[in-house]
Amino acid sequence: MPENAWLQKLLQEDERQFMEALFKTYFPLVCKAIYRLVPDMATAEDLAQEVFIKIWNRREQLGEVYFKAYLHRAAVNMALDHIDKNKRRGGAPQEISPAQEELVATAPVVHVKETKARIQQAVDALPEKCREIFVLSRYEEMSYKEIAQTLQISVKTVENQMMTALKKLRVSLREFLE
Amino acid sequence: MLNNDHIDTLIAREIEGEITTAERAQLEDWLQQDVANRQYYEALKDTWGLAAEAYKTVPEPDVEANWQRFTRSTLDAPAPLRVVSRRNTWWRLSAAAVVVVAAAGLAFALLKGQGTTTLAAGTDKKEVVLPDGSKVFLNRHSQLSYNKDFATSSRQVTLEGEAFFEVAADAGRPFTVKAGASQTRVLGTSFVIKAYEHKTVQLNVVTGKVAFSGKDEQGALVLTAGHTAILRSNKAPQQVQNTDPNFMAWKENRLAFHKVPLYKAFTAMEDYFNVRIVVTDSSLLNIDFNGTFENPGLHELLEVISKAVDVKVTEEEEGVYRISR
Structure with a gap:
């Protein structure tokens, strides 16, 4: 039986078993999606827990849901909410200065293994909004339209920010782009 | 002549895969015009490709x-x-077991006046339900008050003493507890606040999440389940290690001692039974x-205890009880 149909059947038959199956199948997906936007594992785990608590509280209204997409979306929204709340509390991560950008770009590459870490650093170093949009497009595979709706901005802004992100990454990753 | 912004938009759309045929033709034209254009385009496409490598090693959650x-x-x-304990027995005051409740007198008082409702536990612990459905368990000699506009727009209560809160979820109406100099803003949760007069205010979060601050909400500390913070007067809130495994003893009717020195056990018992030991x-x-x-x-x-340690x-x-050899 396809996974979603199986989960739907479980939901009708035994809520607890359904929850366990859902949790164990999708917790890593939810947690990792959050982590890409909020790169701190302890916080990502806390937020992922909250996603599943919400699902549990809403279990009576999940009759038509396609779980994987639903959970992915819930994870993204949870992460964005968290970023927003942090910002309102004045804890916004400051935009990276050109000097820092330079630092990311010129640190020597030692191992192939570190390449991935360096690329990730470069993405992490993008300005806040720019990074959010880039992550949603590149890793969460959301369309510009979906991103625009989620963040309540125009598609045009999404397109602009995407290009800003790519141009900045092109500079900080130039050593890998020869 | 196409401007750069427009070209960027076309490239962005091409990357997303949402480019129209007419737009693709425009982009192709532009790419043919100059080798530099082609290089610019390739570099951005390569960057997009390379970025796929990020987050490939996201840590696996347990x-x-x-x-x-x-x-x-x-x-x-x-x-x-959302409560920690499955046993909801704390108020079941088994006469044989709980010595301290023997004390007579007005155990509970509800005072109304000046538009303020005050719920007070006397010599007895009390469970109360607020108008919004939130539950509050008050320890002895503790009281909780709220104004008559409680729950119209926000939910604000003032605590003196010690209480365990199970806050009804309602994101639209934030729940705030004022206790001593502290403010705890609830983000859906259960927790214990200890705010006896002239003492440090202590907060233990049992489930969920709260924001804990002084009178000024700036510098609020966000705490999640299992964490503890204190607020000393005129200081910023501070997260601390909860070293008291019996912080909920009064609510759970349970005392647990795992290899603790007697003085700690006696302190917990003094609190719990409201006696002096x-x-x-001192060698004991x-x-x-x-x-x-x-x-x-x-x-x-x-x-x-007298048998275990002679x-x-x-x-x-x-x-007042005296312990001696």
């Missing part, structure tokens, strides 16, 4: 541990509340003591 945590916090909590021989204080007591009775517990217990006067 699914089993997280499932256990979820089970404890959510599945095993009596719906719709006097120890004359650091003897380790073990045991978990459900619905403990004071005399019963003192007898267990000491004599005498009641000096009402509510």
